[in-house]
Structure formats: structure tokens, C-alpha cells
Amino acid sequence: KETFEGHQVFRIVPKDDVQLSLLKDLEDMFEFQLDFWKDVTGVGTPVDVRVPLDSLESFKSHLETRDVDYSIMIEDLQAVLDQEQEEMDSAARFAQPRN
């Protein structure tokens, strides 16, 4: 089972056309193994992207050296997924058997 320990989901809002084109280039770049949850659309429209643990530092520095602001939407994706799984498991445990 593929897990996502330490993966983070970034939110990036491109400020201008330069940043927009930079993000568009990232969409086609395999180097960082990014998974775009919300694709690049236009200036001012948020882009959400999952970044694997191994790429975190290099990706952050890629953005920072190009003066692109970002925020972290999900700090540790696996933690959120574990919580989701836990909720599903506990729902199943408490499900009433049909009479």
C-alpha cells in the first residue's frame, strides 16, 4: 500500500504572469514528482500540489529562489489519511448489524 508519510500539500497563488508560467513549467517537470490537486489556471487562482517528502527541501528552495510565496495546506498527508481510515474503521465497528 502506498503511503504518504511526510508528504505536504502546498497552496500557491501565482501573483503575476511570470509566476504563472513558472508553475506551468512545474506541471510538466517530473523532477519533483509533484501531484497537482488543483492545476495551474490563472493569476490569483490557487494551485494545490502534493509534494513528496524527498522533494520537499528542493521544491521549497526552488520556489523561494524565484520569490514565489506558498502556504502549507496539509502538513503531513499521511496523518490526515490515517485519521480518515480510523474514522472509517470506527464507523464499521459501530455499524449495527441488520436484524
Next chain:
Amino acid sequence: TDSYDYYNYHTISEIYRFQDMLVAENPNLVSKVVIGQSYEGRPLNVLKFSTGGTNRRAIWIDTGIHSREWVTQASGTWFAKKIVTDYGRDAALTAILDNMDIFLEIVTNPDGFYYSHTRNRMWRKTRKPNRGSSCIGVDPNRNWDAGFGGPGASSSPCSETYHGPSAHSESEVKSIVDFVKSHGNIKAFISIHAYSQMLMYPYGYTRTAVKDQAELHAVAQRAVSNLASLYGTRYRYGSIINVIYQASGGTIDWTYNQGIKYSYTFELRDTGRYGFVLPASQIVPTARETWLALMTLMDHTFKNPY
């Protein structure tokens, strides 16, 4: 189905069981149509809500063509129950169902959905292997014969937006294509995705405006306004290419070109705090507000025959 837990996410086998139970409980209203098989051999189940008649005008709704968008399959399940509960009680829905059929495909990409539960929660595409590549699957929302292979879709099998080797190459897509064509009387087609809160109409593959743009826009405006009336959730609306981006080979571009005027696609909650891992507590609020928009679209279709 009264004891089904609508407030939690469910596996594909639980959803299949729910569908069978709903049919068993409502034999005069609901039936199950199997329109085909997925690549891995799972049935492509469509719930048909009908009060009789033959080949009535119909409304199509699908959820879960992108498997990781779990709130859509969960909402689809809630819609199914809502339809049987409201028929005979809600005047608008009753009038629709007395004259039209509703088809609802809750798990449009079952292989991907199963995989998202068992192997990779972030799986979006189908599960068919690609010849000459180690990457699996096709984006079933880039696989339709509407600007197929154009900008806004990838020719790389490793991309999340890989369009596939040819239009309708995916059985999950081809089965809908065949069903829509053979039915011939579908008047509204609503394809539901998540997330980012948008309601869109064609086109995605071209900047050319659809000839019904003014009407589709006005109806979308009404739908999102009704949706917002419940919890204040704000939606953007417009054509795909204007609201999101250029995307070729998309579902509702094909349906519109088939003559289905009321072709719409949703992106449900949220604005990005949780993305595809929207907490289960959000399922029912999402479904409830979406239902208001769905009713607006269905009611307009019913009252404006063409």
C-alpha cells in the same frame, strides 16, 4: 438503506450492496442497469429511477469518475436515498419523476475507486495498463471524443491527465457513450467532481462559446445561488475553459456535442483545506447543498423541453 451510514466513507462493496438494497426496497421506483464492465471486470452499475413509461426524457448524473474524489461517490449515495425519500413528498422532484427518468452512476470508475481504498488513496485514473509504459491508467475525463488529444490533456501515460491511446479507449467511458447513444433521449447530463467549488458548462476544449451559453449561464447562476442558500458555500460558474482552464476530451463537451443541451459539471467542496481528503463530517453538508443545485438543473430541464 435507512441504517446505511451516510456520514462516513464506504468501500466499493458496501456501495454495491447499498445499490442492491435500494433497488430491493423500492422495486417500483428503482432498478439497476449494468451498462458495462470496468477494465478489471467490475460492473458499471447505474441506478435508474423511473415511475414508468418507455424511453422517457431522462437526466443523467455521474459521480466518481475521478476515483480519489471520495466526497462525490459519498454524495451520489446520499442523492440516491434522497430521490426515493423525496418522491411523493417533494412536489418538484415528484413532477420530474412522473415525467422523466433519472440515471445515477455512483461509482463511475470502480477500479480506480477500489485502488484508492486498498493501495493508493491519491489514485485518480482508470487502472488499464498502457502498452510500452510502466505507468497505469488513463484520465477518464480526457478520454472523450471532443477535441480529443488537444491542449489541456497529456500524451504521457505517466501524467495524471493522460488522454489514453484513442477516444473512448476506456471501457468506463465507452460504456457511457454507448448508453447515451442507445438511449437517445437524455436531456441533461451532470458529471460530478471534487473539489474547488465550481459549476461549469461546455466548452473546455475550445474558446468557442456554446450556442446555448446565455441560457446555461443563467441556469448555473440560479443553481449556485440556491446551493449557497443552505450554508453560504460560494461557487464560481461559467464555461470550463473560462472558469478552470483548457481541457480537451472532457465528458460534458462530448455530451453537449451529442445534442444534450443541459450538460454541466460540478466541482464540489472544499476550497482546498483538505482537498481529496475532505473529512467525512463534510459529506452530508456537501450532498445537501449540492442537491439544491441539482434540483435547479433538473427542474429547469423538466420545464424546458427541447
